[in-house]
Amino acid sequence: MTHRRFVLWMALILALVATACGGGGEGGTECGGEGGGKEAGLTILEATFAQDVSEDMEPINPTTSFTPEQTVNLLLTIKGRPKEGEVLARFYVRDQEIASATVDLAEANEGVIFSIGENTRVYFTLTPTEPLPVSPNYRAEVFLNGSPAGTYTFAVVPPPEAIPSRLIEVTLAKGVKETPETYEPVEPTTTFAPDDAVYVVGVADMGKYSRLEVNWYVGGQLVEDATRSLTAQEDLPEAGFYFVFQPEAGWPTGEHQVVLLLNDEEVQRLTFTVR
Secondary structure, rough: OOEEEEEOOOOOOOOOOEEEEEEEOOOOOOOOEEEEOOEEOEEEEEEEEEEOOOOOOOOOOOOOEEEEOOEEEEEEOOOOOOOOOOOEEEEEEEOEEEEEEEEEEHHHHHHOOOOEEEEEEEEEEEEEEOOOOOEEEEEEEEOOEEEEEEEEEEEEEEOOOOOOEEEEEEEEEEEEEOOOOOEEEEEEEEEEOOOOEEEEEEEEEEEOOOOOOOEEEEEOEEEEHHHHEOOOOOOEEEEEEEEEEEOOOOOOOEEEEEEEEEEEEEEEEEEEOOO
16 A cells, blocks of 8 residues: 655644624524623624625625635624624634634724614624634634623534545554655554653545644643644645654553544544553
């Protein structure tokens, strides 16, 4: 079998820009999540994710799924025409905040936010400065005057032309050997000494913008500083990879685990023993 290979070392850094402005009008589709928030006289009637926003502040192509390079638009319909108050949106992937922005409803009088009919529409745009990692675990948390008012979920999916991503094989080992085509595990085992480095060696089909991540658990506790990931910038069929980790103070005796996530979903959990 021929394998393409890459080394997985650097953790992904998210760099995003969020801007906020406003719109008005009726309509829109309700997005996933909890909504209908009401705080300090402000009420959210609808929340809509969309690929774009029209000149008259209507959603274009409403959806809760976006490709990595698309801008995410969140439109909120606020009941009535409030003359003051703040609307804050914080965007997250899992528990990591990636962007936030605030709209001051008092600016409606200056033409920044527009009202049509009896309600007011505000929208936020999340524009990636680099492709967003593929994940089903995105959300926007909305606050009205500083109080939680709704959580709205969305996903980032692979571009339609990307190959399907899948983990093909994975092995724990005490080392790794580089070949012209792939990486091969050296001394495959699930039993290690306290001063051993533990290698995870495998093969995966990686579609464009898909991400493979490793999490190490020592005695059941996640070692956050040991998390590593890589995002494929092109389709990589049958790509060889490896991760390696060794605690500075050595491994404590007992059972530990390594977990692989592909596009933010667990695909393999391996248990090993240190004696």
